[in-house]
Amino acid sequence: MYEWNEAIQKMIYWIEEHICESPSLLDMSNQIGYSPYYCSTKFHEIVGMTMKSYVSGRRLAKATLEIRDTSERILDIAIKYGYSSQEALTRAFVSAYGCTPAAYRRKPIPIALSNIQVVLFPDYYMNKGERTMNKACLKDPEIRMEYIPTHKYIGIWSNEADGYGDFWANNNCDEICGIIESMRHLSDPVVGCHMAGWHFVNGERKYFYGFGVPIDYNGDIPEGFTMKEFPGSYYLVFFHPPFDYLKDNNEVMGKVESLAWKYDIEAKGFETQKYQWNEEVCQDYQRHYPEVLGYEILRPVIRK
Template sequence: MDWVERTNRAIDYIEENLTGDINYSEAAKAACCSTYHFSRLFAAVTGVTLSEYIRRRRLSLAAFDLQNSNEKVIDIALKYGYDSPDSFARAFQNMHGVKPSEAREKGVQLKVFPRMSFQIIIKGDMEMEYRLEELDFELRIVGKRKTVNTKKAFEEIPALWNGSKKDGFMQKLIDMSWENPKCKLESLLGICGKEAAIMDEEFDYFMGVRYDGVVPEGMEVLIIPSGLWAVFPNVIDAWKRLYSEWLPTSGYELANLPCIECHYPPGHDPDNELWVPIVKK
């Protein structure tokens, strides 16, 4: 079963449970993927978070129900997971631009968010550089974590690093990073997801360095086990192409570990790299 088929099977699970409880772990299981990576995969490939997709699909079906049945608004609200008519009405109006009660009027314009399906489009017009790195020891990373909005990650994460430069935190990490170097990850590190899990609307972004010394006050330790990594230059470009281009044809699966953004000192080529944990299929 290939990557596309597995991901579409996860969509099948979601669609079959739009009027019930949707367990993100079950959706990820259907895709043979960790919850962490499935959430990121979905957002990276589709441009919307998993919870946003579910919300839009439910509100699309709710609009059909309002137009084609005599069900009460409160019953439709409960059917699609809303605890009260008020919360349903707000969500419905935000998407459709009208109140649920107005959706039954003839001539009212509504919106539909269609079911998604995945497929591979072979472009072949731009190569993607990568290398494999085997780390036979666990990474002990020391630093701080911040909460990042998934949809705004490409804006918020650079802002976090800029802020750390201004308040001196970045310099503290730089001073720590070269005390006992022993691998290629001796630079500023951004770990996407503290515990190999990622929330749908937001996730923990851990800013730190590989460090074996005493943990400074106000910082904490993140341990990442040894393993095999695929390494890509240019973090932003790699994130955009990892799930849709490299992974489907690589022969590898994503390991149940966080990805690491490695930001090198000035003058290093490349400026930054994305380290992705993988296992052979």
């Protein structure tokens, strides 16, 4: 089964590279050496939609971002992404988002973009029995201090889930992440898109997901999201540098989280200074960008 996840993920990446060329099922089958029928069946089984629906969603999402972020004519954008006319793009746009491309360009609103799908996860290698962390790359987690200025955060705070998996078991990942992607251009440069974390509910750490915005943000808040304001604070950052997500994710996350949650700040302080946790005022953050940044947990502190 997981071998097919690997094949479908390659297909998805290939679609991204050729989205303006109207990739067909036949093109796709030629990439992995199986019949169009078999590719179609497995794509639908693993991704949860037909390849045609997936390509249509990604074409519309990319066209939407160009409508928002460029001054290109809507007609030219429509043709670029395979629509027969501006009217064809407008029909698809209204059906998906409830407004025209021109209206969206004048006033962008939160919308659920169709995101690139990920169907290959670290469990693939765990189930194959491969633990291939390169010991030269494996490092002990480190700690540094970082200051995060006063900011607002737009997100969904769970009172039940204590981590990423539990959170998405009860929330629509595609819809929520699509909405967040549509607002990426508004995100805070420090507390950016998809920077999740933990808050406390009755003394227990629970998960939240969303994105930060600058303190002066007064724009739209997507339905189902809440906006909260947090004061500036220093944070202890427990981190591991970039790593191979598929092969090393579980080991890296386990090491960083073990250090972060077990760290005795009352006894150890940081660099000879004495601190205490500031988690009653601010929330813990999580940065998970394996191949670019690595993995980080940020816990707020104040000097004693």
